[in-house]
Amino acid sequence: MTNLKPLLQVKNVKKFYTVQKFGEFKKGVVKAVNDVSFNLYEGETYGLVGESGCGKSTLGKTLLQLEEPNGGEAIYKEKNLFKLTKKELRESRRELQMVFQDPYSSLNPKINIGKALEEPLAIHSIGNAKERTEKAMEVLKNVGLQPEHYFRLPHELSGGQRQRIGLARALILNPKIVICDEPVSALDVIIQSQIINLMRKIQRDLNLTYLFISHDIGVVRHISDRIGVMYLGNLVEEAETDEMFENPLHPYTQVLLSAVPSAKIENKKERIVLNGELPSPLNPPSGCKFHERCPFATAECKKSEPFKKEVTQNHFVACHLYN
Amino acid sequence: MDSTNLLEVKNLKTSFHTEEGNVSAIDVSFRIKKGEILGIVGESGCGKSVTAQSILRLLDEKAVSYEGEVLLNDVNLLTLPKKKMQKIHGNEISMVFQDPLSSLNPAYTIGNQIIETIRAHKKVSKKDAIEKSIELLRLVGIPAPEARLDDYPHQLSGGMRQRVMIAMALACEPKLLIADEPTTALDVTIQAQIMELFIDINKKLDMSIMLITHDLGVVAEVCDRVIVMYLGQIIEEATVKELFKNPKHPYTKALIKSIPHLDGDRLKDLQVIDGTVPTLTNIPNGCRFSNRCEFATHHCKTKVPQLVDINNKTAKVRCWYAEETVSMEVN
Numbered sequence: 001m002t003n004l005k006p007l008l009q010v011k012n013v014k015k016f017y018t019v020q021k022f023g024e025f026k027k028g029v030v031k032a033v034n035d036v037s038f039n040l041y042e043g044e045t046y047g048l049v050g051e052s053g054c055g056k057s058t059l060g061k062t063l064l065q066l067e068e069p070n071g072g073e074a075i076y077k078e079k080n081l082f083k084l085t086k087k088e089l090r091e092s093r094r095e096l097q098m099v100f101q102d103p104y105s106s107l108n109p110k111i112n113i114g115k116a117l118e119e120p121l122a123i124h125s126i127g128n129a130k131e132r133t134e135k136a137m138e139v140l141k142n143v144g145l146q147p148e149h150y151f152r153l154p155h156e157l158s159g160g161q162r163q164r165i166g167l168a169r170a171l172i173l174n175p176k177i178v179i180c181d182e183p184v185s186a187l188d189v190i191i192q193s194q195i196i197n198l199m200r201k202i203q204r205d206l207n208l209t210y211l212f213i214s215h216d217i218g219v220v221r222h223i224s225d226r227i228g229v230m231y232l233g234n235l236v237e238e239a240e241t242d243e244m245f246e247n248p249l250h251p252y253t254q255v256l257l258s259a260v261p262s263a264k265i266e267n268k269k270e271r272i273v274l275n276g277e278l279p280s281p282l283n284p285p286s287g288c289k290f291h292e293r294c295p296f297a298t299a300e301c302k303k304s305e306p307f308k309k310e311v312t313q314n315h316f317v318a319c320h321l322y323n
Numbered sequence: 324m325d326s327t328n329l330l331e332v333k334n335l336k337t338s339f340h341t342e343e344g345n346v347s348a349i350d351v352s353f354r355i356k357k358g359e360i361l362g363i364v365g366e367s368g369c370g371k372s373v374t375a376q377s378i379l380r381l382l383d384e385k386a387v388s389y390e391g392e393v394l395l396n397d398v399n400l401l402t403l404p405k406k407k408m409q410k411i412h413g414n415e416i417s418m419v420f421q422d423p424l425s426s427l428n429p430a431y432t433i434g435n436q437i438i439e440t441i442r443a444h445k446k447v448s449k450k451d452a453i454e455k456s457i458e459l460l461r462l463v464g465i466p467a468p469e470a471r472l473d474d475y476p477h478q479l480s481g482g483m484r485q486r487v488m489i490a491m492a493l494a495c496e497p498k499l500l501i502a503d504e505p506t507t508a509l510d511v512t513i514q515a516q517i518m519e520l521f522i523d524i525n526k527k528l529d530m531s532i533m534l535i536t537h538d539l540g541v542v543a544e545v546c547d548r549v550i551v552m553y554l555g556q557i558i559e560e561a562t563v564k565e566l567f568k569n570p571k572h573p574y575t576k577a578l579i580k581s582i583p584h585l586d587g588d589r590l591k592d593l594q595v596i597d598g599t600v601p602t603l604t605n606i607p608n609g610c611r612f613s614n615r616c617e618f619a620t621h622h623c624k625t626k627v628p629q630l631v632d633i634n635n636k637t638a639k640v641r642c643w644y645a646e647e648t649v650s651m652e653v654n
Contacts, residue, residue: 051510051511051512051513052510158599160599161599188366188367188537189366189537189539189578189581189582190366190577190578190581190595190596191366191599192581193581193582193583193593193594193595194595194597196583196593197592197593197595200592215510215511216583217511217585218540218582218583218584218585219583221583221585221589222583222587222589222593241589245585255512256511256512257585258515259511259512259514259515260511260540260585261511261514261515261518261538261540261541261543261544262540262543262544262584262585263539263540263542263543263567263579263582263584264543264567264584264586265543265563265564265567265568266568271515271519271544273512273515273516273519274512274515274516277480277482277483277513278480278510
């Protein structure tokens with residue numbers, strides 16, 4: 001995979017928020033995404049996992065500039081997305097689309113599904129009214145819905161159907177990359193599997209590239225080719241899916257994988273229960289941000305921040321244990 | 324009543340008064356044994372939360388009506404006067420909800436709230452109540468509990484808040500703790516901590532726990548016995564081991580197979596059943612699962628199956644073809 005040219009190159013992306021600390025004059029800085037780099041190759045699914053507050057959603061939004069980045073580059077088709085003019089940015093959005101967790105709050109309750117689907121086409125002035133309707137019907141079919149759904153309002157649809165609309169709306173512009181932010185988290189398990197199967201089918205048919213953001217490790221494992229693990233704004237480990245599950249290197253990844261409750265009775269793995277909780281991002285620990293909770297932490301970990309390095313082929317980890 | 328049973332629910336029917344007439348949300352019968360952790364699973368809208376809330380009569384009685392019996396020590400909770408019911412609530416049965424932030428009062432310290440709970444149920448001095456609160460917070464694994472008493476809910480993290488809720492629920496040493504999706508709002512590593520806590524208090528205090536969840540993984544890790552619900556009915560009941568090893572009902576099978584396992588073949592598509600759960604006003608004739616079941620016959624679509632004992636009464640299933648489908652593997 002390394003000899004391929006990446007479709008999207010994410011380099012040292014940073015997103016910081018300044019917040020007023022309670023009762024203090026000084027403003028605090030939350031490093032929501034801190035120096036994250038990875039590559040996205042054509043046709044693959046890159047899964048991004050981590051707990052709430054680790055910055056995975058912020059990263060997704062920053063790449064599409066729904067949040068203004070504070071630094072770094074996102075290189076797509078030899079252009080830095082962060083340095084585009086307004087017009088170019090709008091053009092680029094045709095090829096980079098996003099699917100959100102809650103499709104209900106991203107659909108206008110007063111506009112029928114068909115109109116909502118045609119809206120992106122109208123914004124990008126693609127086709128005439130008739131062609132747009134045809135396109136909307138086609139994309140409805142692609143996501144497993146019927147033409148009659150064109151005339152429905154969002155409240156008339158179930159959660160699973162709404163998420164299909166969310167997907168349809170992202171797909172209608174024929175994007176290259178779809179950033180999916182927790183697309184199945186609000187759904188029941190059977191509906192969730194229906195959507196995952198659908199997403200995989202669409203990916204095969206259209207040769208799409210997904211950046212799949214989720215806290216659900218089972219789901220991420222199922223859909224991703226490669227996985228990145230985030231902790232407090234940093235990408236701490238990255239590997240191909242099977243390698244990641246067979247041989248997790250970072251202590252945090254090991255904890256995260258073992259914490260997933262398994263719906264299997266036999267050969268239960270020993271669960272590593274972590275002490276303590278995610279530190280405040282306003283006041284992260286020095287050195288390696290995980291060292292306060294890490295069972296293997298040494299003096300070195302408290303002092304210096306580890307850098308991402310390749311331990312085995314395509315397996316990157318940011319941890320002092322692997323120096 | 325069998326002495327090993329703590330609570331017996333007999334033909335409990337809860338119906339909601341709606342514009343379209345009375346809609347029956349659940350119709351269930353089951354038992355909770357002493358000292359066990361019973362899991363109730365199902366998709367949203369299957370009636371698992373309504374079941375829990377009906378046991379404690381938490382639903383607005385102007386909008387719902389209860390039928391049947393909920394027996395605790397041979398007393399039917401459904402016919403008790405409100406005053407007596409309040410005594411049961413907390414002393415005998417207590418409940419933990421999904422979202423601890425909305426169940427805690429933001430304007431009071433957690434110490435205040437725990438002490439209030441203790442003193443509402445027991446005649447103890449304030450000093451004793453404070454000591455008891457510290458002891459409870461220590462029991463649920465909150466570090467430095469003395470210092471935490473003066474914290475407000477917003478100063479605690481999600482996991483800590485859930486621990487405080489559990490501490491409050493344990494205040495009067497109830498015999499049954501009902502936990503409604505207690506880990507759903509939490510991250511996996513915190514969820515693992517809370518699951519350990521449930522197992523721990525179940526052992527230490529010999530308390531029965533009724534754990535309502537949509538997550539089969541949590542059930543497999545924590546529970547002794549499981550009830551699977553679909554559209555307001557119990558469709559299968561078995562020990563955890565039996566349910567995961569040898570599920571009988573096609574719905575249970577589908578539910579288990581649809582989970583993306585950590586060691587399954589990830590290149591294959593996930594097993595799914597088509598369609599969605601019908602609404603309660605639109606229940607299929609015969610077996611309620613018949614319109615989505617791949618084995619459904621004409622018989623299933625016309626005749627209502629009962630929940631019957633199988634495997635020497637170790638399990639129950641509501642399916643006309645329970646014995647046959649065991650051999651028919653879904654592939």
